[in-house]
């Protein structure tokens with residue numbers, strides 16, 4: 001293993017903050033000056049200079065180019081971040097959305113074709129999920145969850161009922177309970193069964209007249225298909241409750257099984273996961289919400305409408321709607337990229353996505369489950385969860401394993417999630433990983449498993465080859481420095 | 486095309502390793518009744534040339550529309566650098582050791598937003614200005630006895646609608662609108678004085694939806710002393726380069742929209758929500774925040790911090806449910822501000838203001854005055870009938886945004902915006918067609 005001095009391979013890490021290279025007169029940019037500014041005498045801050053650095057163009061370009069080299073992206077290599085579906089982002093989707101850039105949303109003639117395509121995406125998402133109506137405006141998965149819970153809240157209100165709580169399995173992502181609370185509900189944590197999925201009999205124990213909905217992720221964050229979901233849906237419906245599905249893991253069942261057929265009433269999908277749009281280092285994503293017919297009147301405003309002349313417009317007159325959830329139309333260009341992705345694949349290749357995603361995950365699981373503890377041996381689909389139990393004896397943790405993978409040129413998997421597994425390592429390779437890359441990952445994991453017995457110290461200190469060594473997150477929270485002076 | 490990279494040989498190796506005969510068997514845990522076996526009614530596959538032909542959108546030639554989403558000059562380097570895959574295809578920087586590029590840039594974004602707004606801290610972004618305002622209201626409502634949210638009626642209508650949607654689900658929270666003066670277009674200070682109390686949070690957009698700059702000094706004197714919480718909403722970030730930084734008026738938060746900084750209108754999104762606050766509120770703030778720290782060998786390093794506010798740690802007790810935000814838009818914003826520099830940013834802001842004054846002057850020659858007498862930044866309201874607007878639109882000129890649906894008390898009114906992307910000739914042409 002290379003020693004600490006090797007970080008000199010990343011001299012970029014010495015890149016200073018922009019404010020420290022700023023000096024008056026460096027930036028020589030000229031901007032369009034079509035107007036005579038002598039008439040602008042009535043603005044309070046017109047004399048003061050804005051508080052931003054003064055750097056030259058070449059310094060800006062080098063600064064951010066150097067910073068980019070400190071990052072790891074999907075075009076580098078495998079990014080097996082469980083539940084995040086880090087698949088390859090086709091470049092053509094970027095090209096397809098490029099001409100959207102200059103369009104102002106108030107430019108109605110220019111917007112009509114955009115709305116036509118958004119409408120088509122809504123139809124396709126509905127077809128893929130077996131749902132009746134779609135709204136594209138939520139800007140991310142969590143925003144979709146919140147919108148969905150508001151839709152359910154409104155439906156209950158129209159039914160003249162007040163129901164206060166949402167059941168959430170213990171495998172759920174943190175956004176699920178957080179979204180329910182902002183949507184005005186309390187949450188109840190429901191344990192999954194021994195085999196890692198929610199059973200109808202466990203659900204029954206938690207059902208009463210105050211249950212508004214169950215919010216379930218299918219397949220769940222253990223990668224396990226919720227095989228009793230149809231019975232669960234029936235129990236909920238008999239109880240007057242709704243079934244909400246977090247569609248973060250739709251990639252596993254794309255074109256192979258439809259949430260609508262499972263009895264799901266309301267769900268969201270993540271275009272930035274399943275439909276190949278880039279994550280951008282933390283967004284913009286897109287979290288369209290999909291509902292069955294009964295809930296359609298409550299979807300957010302506006303609604304895309306086609307008039308007799310074939311012009312697509314936005315309709316705001318839907319008295320039962322929950323209202324607007326975004327100041328405009330959500331992350332429009334992300335939606336167009338997702339549509340380009342769907343059209344690029346077509347109806348035959350779409351189900352192949354799910355197949356290859358599940359095959360890749362099961363291949364890795366088979367190769368790795370001898371070396372690492374597999375807490376659930378229930379069949380899994382697109383992802384699976386290992387734990388650090390075997391390595392714990394040598395004092396090696398999931399975090400050590402994750403950081404060590406960096407030294408082999410991989411992004412680590414998701415760690416310490418789901419919460420039901422202690423020391424979890426959640427691995428999702430996605431369908432776009434070549435076999436050679438999977439094998440490379442297996443070798444890296446084998447080496448780590450071996451090292452944890454004969455040289456655990458080396459793992460505690462990993463990563464050794466990254467731009468920085470382990471970052472002190474505790475110190476960051478204790479001594480807050482959130483901007484330059 | 487399929488992006489699955491396997492050869493047939495790869496596939497059989499995978500199958501034999503797993504121990505199944507056919508790929509289909511990988512789905513055996515899905516109950517048969519739930520399998521979907523039909524062909525999806527989807528077009529394609531389309532080759533790249535067909536996709537390019539399919540998605541060819543065109544903007545109208547002349548556009549005077551703004552209203553929260555603006556056309557501004559974007560230096561070429563912004564896209565060139567933001568589209569580097571290292572930034573573009575990365576996930577949220579959970580693993581700081583290999584995400585210093587994103588973290589360092591977002592720290593710089595936070596620093597510049599804090600500097601421009603005159604506030605202590607900025608978060609790493611929100612979905613858009615409207616959800617920033619809604620989350621600011623939720624933050625206020627979690628504070629000491631606040632029950633009423635007062636928002637100026639001249640705040641962007643869609644922001645008020647989103648605020649309304651979010652607050653529907655907070656019991657006992659009421660939204661009240663602070664009226665505007667029908668002559669100046671500014672907030673009715675007397676009304677504000679009468680409404681503000683310790684049980685309320687006050688939110689004021691400036692420049693407001695009519696483009697009019699609010700008297701923040703006077704508003705602050707009332708809000709800071711009488712209200713329990715107060716916030717300034719900025720829907721045009723470029724105005725920060727021409728007006729007194731809102732932080733000077735001592736608000737608890739500055740929220741709004743920074744799409745203008747390096748992000749094109751993009752048919753409406755992605756946008757970039759600003760959320761800035763004072764030090765004492767930082768632990769109640771929503772969203773991700775990047776902090777400066779050290780690695781184990783003492784080197785400068787950045788990481789996401791204050792995670793104990795967030796959904797992945799606090800779950801139902803989190804300050805917000807936000808997870809993915811608008812990271813790349815924030816990066817573009819940092820690139821833009823660095824590329825523009827103080828003088829470039831100032832010039833773009835003053836040019837926009839000068840453009841609005843140029844058009845107002847040309848309209849005045851034709852006897853057309855702005856609807857409101859209050860001072861404006863780069864937008865103003867005039868009267869225009871529906872037919873004329875449609876005729877102009879059909880000739881490739883978008884004269885502005887009709888606002889009468891949101892403000893029935895202002896019939897036949899149009900919000901007109903000028904930026905440095907317009908020209909004198911365009912202004913002259915619009916004035917001529919009035």
Ligand SMILES: Cc1ncc(COP(=O)(O)O)c(C=O)c1O
Nearest residue numbers: 083140141142173175248808809
């Ligand atoms: C299972 C699950 N649900 C919800 C989310 C939240 O999605 P977003 O980040 O798009 O808000 C995630 C994202 O990590 C997830 O993995």
